[in-house]
């Protein structure tokens with residue numbers, strides 16, 4: 274299969290990135306991050322989550338963040354919603370696109386959202402109904418597609434029915450998450466081969482964490498499988514509060530640099546993206562997790 278000429282990056286830094294931070298991050302800093310990402314030309318930014326603040330305190334201020342960001346026409350500003358309550362709160366905050374999240378592993382589902390995989394899928398049905406009524410698009414996630422922190426190996430055959438269910442209930446796109454970053458390019462290719470028999474490739478996305486240093490290689494393996502949408506996190510921010518030791522998402526700057534090298538168009542400005550990543554890294558007081566940004570900033 275030849276490489277695509279266009280790729281869409283879904284910037285998850287403000288949500289997947291910041292949700293795992295122990296230190297408080299002000300609404301103003303979150304807003305500035307989202308505005309910086311908009312300025313860099315991202316067309317899709319996951320801004321926050323409408324989940325229980327007892328479970329993920331860092332996402333508690335998502336409504337305020339939505340109220341203060343400068344929304345640019347044509348850019349999607351999305352939020353996670355785990356249940357109807359979250360969906361309604363998101364709607365009240367003016368959110369126009371939400372994401373629901375399930376898992377391919379029972380143990381992870383229980384730890385992350387306190388219910389079984391089946392229960393979670395049933396919980397999404399009223400969200401889908403309400404979203405259809407309100408004209409809100411819904412994206413779906415499946416976590417632990419290449420490994421689970423509690424159950425170990427996860428087979429592609431476990432992932433496919435969950436992805437299909439999300440797609441059939443109305444998710445326009447299903448993002449497959451390597452939550453703990455254990456996947457390798459061979460396993461990634463096989464995953465997409467198996468899942469693509471149930472969900473069209475054009476409706477699948479890759480979401481790779483870099484815990485084992487495989488994320489960029491897995492993005493490339495996915496490109497070879499015809500996947501054209503990738504979730505990434507500026508400065509490689511992130512982790513998952515329910516996956517101990519999980520490191521950040523693949524850094525947006527690193528994915529963009531690779532895509533530019535492959536002649537693949539994204540519409541994103543690398544230098545502006547590096548500025549956005551460095552600014553939030555300074556706020557967090559930590560080293561920038563993007564190798565491209567570190568190299569550029571060292572020059």
Ligand SMILES: CC(C)(COP(=O)([O-])OP(=O)([O-])OC[C@H]1O[C@@H](n2cnc3c(N)ncnc32)[C@H](O)[C@@H]1OP(=O)([O-])[O-])[C@@H](O)C(=O)NCCC(=O)NCCSC(=O)C[C@@](C)(O)CC(=O)[O-]
Pocket residue numbers: 289292322323324325326328329353355356358359360362374385386387414415416417450451452480513514515
């Ligand atoms: C799903 C629940 C709420 C179930 O949590 P629960 O305790 O089973 O829910 P409940 O219905 O029994 O409610 C308990 C309390 O939460 C409140 N509540 C209930 N719903 C909401 C809501 N929407 N917003 C705010 N509050 C809410 C509810 O009102 C109640 O409050 P109390 O009476 O105790 O004061 C909880 O488990 C939860 O919020 N989990 C979120 C976990 C999370 O955000 N994880 C990270 C995102 S997933 C991820 O990162 C993976 C991904 C997507 O990036 C892909 C990958 O890498 O794999």
